Amino acid sequence: MNDGTGLRRELSSRQVGMIALGGAIGTGLFLGSGLAISMAGPSVVVVYALAAVVALALSYALAEMTVIHPDAGGFGAIAHRYLGPMAGFVQRWLYVVAQIVNIGSEVVAAGLYIQFWWPQVPLWVPVAGFSALILTVNTLSVRFFGEFEYWFAMIKVVTIVAFIGIGAYFLLFGFAGHPSPGLSAVTEHGGFLPNGLGAAWLALSVVSFSYLGTEAVAVTAAESRDPERDVPRAARSMVLRLGLFYVLGTAVLVLIVPWSEAAGVEGITQSPFVRLFEYAGVPAAAGVMNFVVLTAALSAMNTNLYLSSRMVHSLAVVRQAPRGLLKISKRGVPSRSLGVCAVGLVIAVLASVFSPKDAFPLLIGAALFSGLAAWIIIFATHFAFRRARERAGAAPSPIRLPGAPVTSGLAVLVLVAVLVTTGFTDQFFVAWLAGPPFLVLLVLAYLLVRRRAAARADEPAA
Template sequence: MISLGGVIGAGLFVGSGSLINMAGPASIFSYALTGLLVVLVMRMLGEMATVNPSSGSFATYAREAMGPWAGYTIGWLYWFFWVIVIAVEAIAGANIIQYWFPSLPSWSVSLALTFLLTLTNVYSVKSFGEFEYWFSLIKVVSIVLFLIIGGAIIFDLIPGVESPGTSNILHRGGFLPNGISSVFLGITLIMFSFMGTEIVATAAGETSQPEKAIVTATNSVIYRIVFFYLGSIAILVTVLPWNSTNLMKSPFVSVLELVNIPAAPQIMNFIVLTAVLSCLNSGLYTSSRMLFSMAKTGDAPRMFLKVNKKGVPLNAILGCTVISYISVIFNYLSPEKIFLFLLNASGGVALLVYLVIAISQLRMRRKYEKENPEALKIRMWLFPYLTYATIIAITCGIVSMAFINSLRSQFFLTLIIIILVVGSYFITRNKRSTGLLLEEKQTALHYKSKG
């Protein structure tokens, strides 16, 4: 269920309208191309994860494939991305709750949401799974019902609601009203919405049958993306005019209002809140496991290795939560400066993470084939050609951000963060190596004294 709901973020319910407004009906190509890229990356990640299931996931593989500096860099960048996302989703959730309770201050609701979901993560990994199961179930059921309603409108099965036919697709400036460039711009924007698909590889490392879980999730990712994303976007561009102001407001609400569903805004608000809380819940889980994994390799303070009686990395979760609390406070004190800087600086990380996964798989595949070929339960298609094609496509996406006005600040701020993280690795390398060596000696002496 986590793998099913993992691809359905709040961006689909809210952000899809602005993209359709920009690219027109051809926005479905933006989603299709981005989905293809995600499918290929997930295939690569699944290949590595079946051989070596790890809660550190791709940071572990980057370390093995490219060296300690790569694991350190991508681990901290991914951690940074998710702790910022936690704060963003907490603030978004607070704004949604204010729809029903306008007198509640946004900052207090944000902190309360973060605190409550921290408790679920701290209690046990099972409680995280339970909450994510129900969040995902609500999202999946909502999308299925939306597809049924949308399909009924298109095929003229609802009395009193006229089918638009192909008029919204072909008769409002054509299928590509704003040119092919808008389609490729959409890919860069959508990639952020797909971030989280890779969480299943991290979560599988803590299941009783990680190999089976990873194989199932990886093999089904293509159907999930086609059904949930492409299906939803196809409904939206067919039923609603691409240049309608309703798309910018809430495209899903607009479709529900067409069939006179009572309280459509309230229903959609609840669904979006579920998607936001799901992302917040997953963010806490993923960032804490990445921090825990880095602590095991010496890339993060050893204090984050502490686990409670149920095996949950308590200090890692609390450490991620503290950063999120600080981010929420930043948003309260200076929403247009400090917090905006953090949000923009994390913008290019999604593409960078996928690039590192692809490069890691390219290098690790040859190693696996030599050392343990029978462990390759999942294999990347048309290796190495599709891997090279994916690396080139992602690299082009990253470079193109520097030439797009709306994304240029994200590109350069992400670049600054990368330089700082890589620099910190080399600055602290000797200190961390000395610490690890001393700890190994202490451990050896401990066991020697015990006989």
């Protein structure tokens, strides 16, 4: 049991690692990559590599802090400790909103994958069905959730490794009836930067969304059996996994399939990974791959629902959310916090009913501002964490972010630049329409919460 929260430490080391992976690899790679490729062309590989460096810095910064403070609420609780209660309040609610909307984007993507097989099915039907399934999984014990997520994530891990291996073989030797394309997909069709350097930079906003979920390793610490061992191990494994899955995966993709085809001529209703197998003339494999990316979307959705519900629960622990959200079910699940986060599923159903073609990019845009702002606060927290511990003469953490604070500062500069860039993209301008006003609203909400807390403290005891 995690003292003071009611949460149970039932997640094993392998489950913690896979939950972190499940949050980081979902529609951003399998579906969102098509949107990024349509903007950057083959140069999307460099874009993914740049975003991976920032994500890895974030992963190490989080691990360094979480090993010392494996508290419920993860980085939100640590921000509360080192930057103050306002920062903790704003960051956690920013993250909760980003994840709630992100949950909606994942389930919409799952519905799009179903339409690969049955295009006549209205999008809202599979969206509603998958929403009910994943919500049910999250109401069960955290041990069951961890095992479910482990195998869901394992499917996409094995598939991506196989995809990279088969793709590399095809590039080197070709298949019967399908000679190797060599470097033609990069040298032809407009070259490496077909839409210019500016378009490649714009694609960074899409790619950055792909890595949201890397921070999951910090939130799982409160329910890990051995956070001092599991969190550093999960953070280190992210180095290999992010580099392998995102950078090599997209590299193989754009080398085999001309970027204009990988991007899709009919928007993003099909994953470019599925199109790869169709291009290779293996339709049966395309169906199998579509099943894999469907499980990937459900896996990411499953993890995001878990993360957001724990963050809401941690807000209730420090009286920055209604105390009623502290309720823990007999299975050790914060059931009322889970219900709050299920709002994202309702949003997804409504979006798929009223705007099925635009649902995915609109949901991504709405989540992007909050997610990137939460990342920036994580790096600010890490800077304050390092400074406070150095002044106190405390022993260094077992795992440290190399090059900090320079590393943290450079990562923040990239994130701020990406955040500003979203205002110049057709897909994500909604981030700036909703993001800043929401940030102001959160600050005002915190002031109101603090005033009420002070009023209660001044009330005479009954």
